[in-house]
Amino acid sequence: MNCRELLELLSEYIEGELPPELRGEMECHIEECPQCKLVIDTLKLTIKLYNCLEPCTLPEKIKEEVLGKLKALHERRKHGTFKG
Numbered sequence: 039m040n041c042r043e044l045l046e047l048l049s050e051y052i053e054g055e056l057p058p059e060l061r062g063e064m065e066c067h068i069e070e071c072p073q074c075k076l077v078i079d080t081l082k083l084t085i086k087l088y089n090c091l092e093p094c095t096l097p098e099k100i101k102e103e104v105l106g107k108l109k110a111l112h113e114r115r116k117h118g119t120f121k122g
């Protein structure tokens with residue numbers, strides 16, 4: 039699983055609707071990918087805050103926000119100190 043696949047399954051993961059095997063794959067990825075871990079931690083916190091306001095599933099806006107954040111992180115790494 040890569041970061042993109044993980045993001046596509048993010049809402050199911052957060053809502054607990056992911057099949058156990060995919061959930062396992064996702065957790066393996068999180069172990070190795072601090073960026074995705076950060077995204078999920080942030081997302082969980084955001085969902086918690088949102089759920090205080092209204093009971094709802096993962097809002098599209100949040101998903102886009104998280105996606106943008108992850109992209110920014112990858113961009114920064116690409117243009118960072120590492121060359122080649």
Ligand SMILES: [Zn+2]
Nearest residue numbers: 040041071074
């Ligand atoms: Zn990742």
